[in-house]
Amino acid sequence: MLQKNLQSPYRSNADIRYLSLARCNLERVPPVFDQRDTNGRPLRQTVEYLTLYGNNFKDISAPGVQYDIMLNATDVVETHLEYAKFGEKSIWSTGFQYTTFAVLREFDLRACSIEFINGLIFKGMPNLEALYLGENNIKYIHGKAFVGLNNLIHLDLSRNKAYDKNGGLTSVTMESADLFERMSKLRSLDLSFTEMGRNVRVLSGLGKEFQRLSLCGSKVRSVPEKALSGTSMKYLDISGNYGILENSNILAGLEDTLEILYANEVGFEHFHYLYKFSKLEVLKLTNNEVMLITKRVVASLTSLKVLDLERNRFGSWIPPIFSTMPNLRFLSLKDNNLNLISAEIIDDIANISYVSLSGNNVVCNCHSREFIDLAARNDNEQKQTLIDLSIHTDNNTLKAIDYHIAESEFNSMIELRANISTICDTEKCKKYYVDRDHRFLIIDYDIHSYVCFHEYKNRFMSFINVKTCKDWQRSLEKVRNLDTSTNLVLLLTLPTTLLLLLLIIFIYRRKFGYFFVTMRNSATLSLISRTDINEEGKIYNYDVFVSYCNGDRNWMLDHLLPHLETECSVSVCLHERDFQVGLSILENIVSCMDRSRTIMLVISKQFLRSQWCQFEMHLAQHRLLETRREDLILVLLEEIPRSLRPTTLHYLMLTKTYIVWPKVSSEQTVFWKRLKKSLVVQQRKYKNTTLA
Template sequence: LLNCFLACTCGLPPKPPKCLTGYMTDVQNWVDENGRLIPKSGNMNNAIDLSTTANPVQVLNEKLNFSRRRQVVRYLSLAKCQLTRVPPIFQIRDNEMRPLAMMLEYMTLYGNNFLGMSTAGEHYTLSFNATGTTVMNLSNSPQRQVVSVWSSGFTAVNFPNLKELDLRSCSIQTLEKNLFKGMPNLTALYIGENEIHFISSSAFYGLKNLVHLDLSRNQAFDENGNPKNLATDNYLVFNYLENLVSLDLSHTKLTLRNLGLLKSLGKSVKSLSLCDTGLNVLQDDIFNCTSLNMLDLSYNSGILNNQKPLRGLEKTLLALYAREINLQTLNQFQNFSQLLVLQLTGNEINNVDVSVIKTLKSLRILNLNKNRLNSWFEPLFSTIPSLHVLSLQDNNINVITEQMVDDLANVSYLALSGNFMVCNCHAKDFYKMAAKNEKNNTETYIDLPEDLLHRNIYSYYNDLIKNRTKVFGGLEDCENQCVDDIGDSGIFRLLDYSPQNYVCLHVPESKTIFISEVYSCGRLAREVNYDQELKGSRVKLLVLLLIPCILLPVGVIFAFRRRIKYFFITLRNSAMLSLINKKDAVDGKNNTIFNYDVFVSYCNEDRGWVLDHLLPHMEAECSISACLHERDFLVGLSILENIVSCMDRSRSIMLILSQRFLLSQWCQFEMHLAQHRLLETRREDLTLVLLEDIPRRLRPNTLHYLMMTKTYIVWPKDESERPIFWKRLKKTLIAQKNKPTENTSLA
């Protein structure tokens, strides 16, 4: 009702229910979502509403023993009374000596905080007799002797007339055995929004007349905040529910282990909601022993990816919700000849197979919003003779074809907004046909069987039809001559029309216009100069193509700029090496005496560390002669010749690596030479010293290769670890110094 009110007052369509079953208050009419009683006007005297009462037991005693009260208490609310267990109040008698348990038909305990075990000292020990004059001590009664769990108030109590029980949002964690044994005529049980993680196999024993069971929105977590899986001691939990018609498990997290529960559902079950349960697969033939009419599998990605998960429901299923399950085809629904409603919003369907869809002979509502459907050129939806509502919003339909217009003509209501369309004359004809049908047809609502469950999904579409904006487009005041060129227009009308929703791209002007402003096919054929239109379109198309041709290379260069820069540096270094004449360098074959023990490569920013730390340790303590570019390069030679010559006259090479080192082109050249020395010569004396951590994304391929193939040493930040660093480095340098001399020139 609220949705309808908002639609009427604000001009907005009512919001569809997220799951097929909606919420508990959508399927009953005696209590609201907060636990307050809302019985029919004639039943107000039969109701006691104690919701949010601080001391409900005492107030209940007073109301039952009020001297003028004669009415039977059929409705009772103890919602949000801060109860930690069900109070033992049901043997209290009114002034007519009628026990409360014998009178109750509808009861809600919504919003209390039941504990697994009641808190210490919490007991309801006082009650009043029928006249209210004598206090009775119940300390030795059976009420006090039962185990003090949250459900102790139900123990040993019979509720022969109780029809509906609301235990929503009571922090219930377990359903113990024989919990509802004393409620033989219960028809609806609402235990959603709790923390149920265990159900005894005999928890529902005795509920032979139960019709609707709501176990939705149960979320249990362990002490670490991890979700608990729903557990049972036997898969035949629902076996006692011989007359169960509707089972709601929506928003309750299930696992593959819980699929066994569904196999205990009998032929009586007509409605099942597994909406947003976290299941990602259904076993083939799992519903083969059921006769489901309504099934909701929404928000479970991949749940229908098996071959035949719905086998056995072809002749019984009337409504299927499968929103956002990553469905890619309609093949799962082939031969579902009784299906009336198919809700497939938010999937990945890009093609409709006519061999499948023509088998859906009874389909009345088909919702394919937010899929990937394109324009089509063959009859599809016209093969479903009973189709009343077809919604194709937010797909990839870019152009309305002549075949589409013919195919959709006899669908009563269409929704096509949210598709990025290109203007053409068929789009205008489609618009004029819709306007003509508004003048020639009256509203037709969806008429479905009265005994169908969850009729809110049908009322939603009927409300859309009732509150929709009609298409006139300036044609309401003209006679039939305005649409004479249309011919047969079918019967379809637009369900989601507003001028802003039905626009298209006018290619000649590269702008968006209303479909109502496009020329119709008849007028276009007479007045439009095709050569001029095509010439202008070619120029604009060429401009549109040039833009990505320019932006794409620029984007690629920007994305791979580091790799491109490194490629050219490597190419330059290779070219520089090839230009060196062997006779210009030191002849390694004739000169086997090294002038230096180690060639040190470092950047200018790390000069202080080299001079203050490294050089004193090497030359003073280790007697290692080091070659530094700023001290030992020969004046007059090119930098390239100095680098190659000094490396040839050094026993080993040491790279002082840092992030600043990688920014120096000469340092990168020296690193490239070091790799060349490893790969192309027989000398493999290379020492890597890392002054700081260098992330993988900053390492060029040369450095990454060296770090993967050579053991390196890291300069410690902690001063206490530095003696070990110097000891390891000294050992390495002395070992390299004492190796037999065998020099192969880099040149």
């Protein structure tokens, strides 16, 4: 059929430059290149562009093939013997392997199910400039596979899915580390979505003319140190290789050449990798971990025009940052951690042509509204222009080398953006912002994307519904200029309220005083250790600890002490006699109470006016509750009216039987009998002997 078409009298006499055998269900390349056209010239001498796209050149395993590991002689690297044997027996390429193509410039072998690339199969294509081997199943490439391609400029090995003998995905095996070294004119290499594994060592063989590399999605964690430093790299895509920057310095040596860098989803955190990349024009870092941008680094990016930081962790910054990059025209901070838009931030992005701040958790303020209004005003007054990147056009090279997706990607966003000039009244915007020389436009405005959280209203609202800064100022002026009647009400209300408060404090001064004393004592008691709790069988030093005030000292020494120690044979602990010198008063009180069987409180009006006495009363109650003891005796030297009783005393008087000192001498005998009986009962409760 091909020969018939070549010899057809209806075909022109022009040479056949384009030959397509795409999707012909071929299982091997047919040997048709010696067939001649009407001029008598064979195809191998005229064809410049040849495509075999979409055929099925899958090699079939020969019976009895053994699987093993060998070391090849050209480079110490593990090679599967399976691949070496298949390489020798691979027959899909026999139709052109021994044919010389005099003028062939481009050869398309994409999507042909190719598994093995033999050595020297392209040696008859000395003028080939572009070789497309993408979308295959290449699992092995011979160390001399590309020998003879001395003029090759672009090599496509993208989207290859290699499968092992068990059907699992595996990385392609490249036999030699110097696979690309012989191609001195190679300028472009596409390895995107082809699992490289340890084969990244071949990158060290890229030459001085090399400019363009894509490792997107190649599962590369690291590359050899300064592997690309000997190239003239302009376009580099390392997206999808998480940790590649942390584990290797792949950017080393590219400071003076790199123009476009795509590094999405690589775990990028720190901008110090990009210091002094003075020719970098496009930087795409989406889906990374950027939190901070240092002024020192961005100031060195003097040629940067596009900065895409979408879906990072970048928050509100302290300007100037972006204004230090004189050529920046496109900035995306979409879906970051920006929580505040300030006047300084707006000034920092004033001269950037296109910005995106959507998807951030912004707190509403008047500057968020100002950001929208300024962009709407600019949409009304200026025309959008596309971004012009410094892509170097060389008529003698392939278009694929000159083209990069970056320019069309970001310019498409600009062309599709919505004009928002109608959301702000033109005259109002001009009047409000007449003195603001900001020229930015919003790339992705949507009323549902540009929302902020209003703290006072406790809900989210659109930027455009927030008050303008001038409205905020007017509201503040209204507050400052309250009318005279309102001020008079405030002036009258505040003194009246204050007087009422003072009156309440005066009336209930005793209760307030007692409250503060109680709080202080409670705080002190909370510091006391609870480890010294009375246990059964404890030895006591005293029978009774007596708490009294200094005003009742005479009664204590003249009446109580002689009666207890002489007539009742009771050992008494008194603070002025038995407190240990050198310890704090608090420590002595606690210690003496714990070493006494019974606590006796001698209550009088003077006792209640003493802060130390009140503290001892609180402590007595606290310790008794803590140790679950009932050993407390209340002695009232006089009747205490209810109005004078603190809460603690009132509670004790309600829960304890107390005894009152009689003023009539004839009744004092009964008093002493009752008191002695109470002490004797307490002594009998404990079998231990007093040590005092």
